Amino acid sequence: MGVLVAGIAKYFHESDLLEKEKFDFEFFMIWLLPPIIFEVYHAVGRARMGAFSLATSLQAGFNMNVQAFLANIHPTAFFAFVGTFASTFVVGGLVYYAGQLGLCYPLGL
Numbered sequence: 034m035g036v037l038v039a040g041i042a043k044y045f046h047e048s049d050l051l052e053k054e055k056f057d058f059e060f061f062m063i064w065l066l067p068p069i070i071f072e073v074y075h076a077v078g079r080a081r082m083g084a085f086s087l088a089t090s091l092q093a094g095f096n097m098n099v100q101a102f103l104a105n106i107h108p109t110a111f112f113a114f115v116g117t118f119a120s121t122f123v124v125g126g127l128v129y130y131a132g133q134l135g136l137c138y139p140l141g142l
Contacts, residue, residue: 036131
């Protein structure tokens, strides 16, 4: 979505819009990162949905089953490295191609 909006703004020469839509580190650190880390679920009254209840869980990522995690560490590490390696070339290729099309700063090989 961001690439689409940036492309439209660049096409219509809206440099003011592109200047305003910069990455805000403080907003990311305060508002976007904590929900990712703590995976917060708020209780909504005493509502229950099937077998699951909505409960506040501030430490969901820290209360994992360590034995199950360690039993699956090899496939997890394999896919983490392979996925990162593949993603590097896919994203790099897309950025290079976008630069050659004039959508962003052109990179050289």
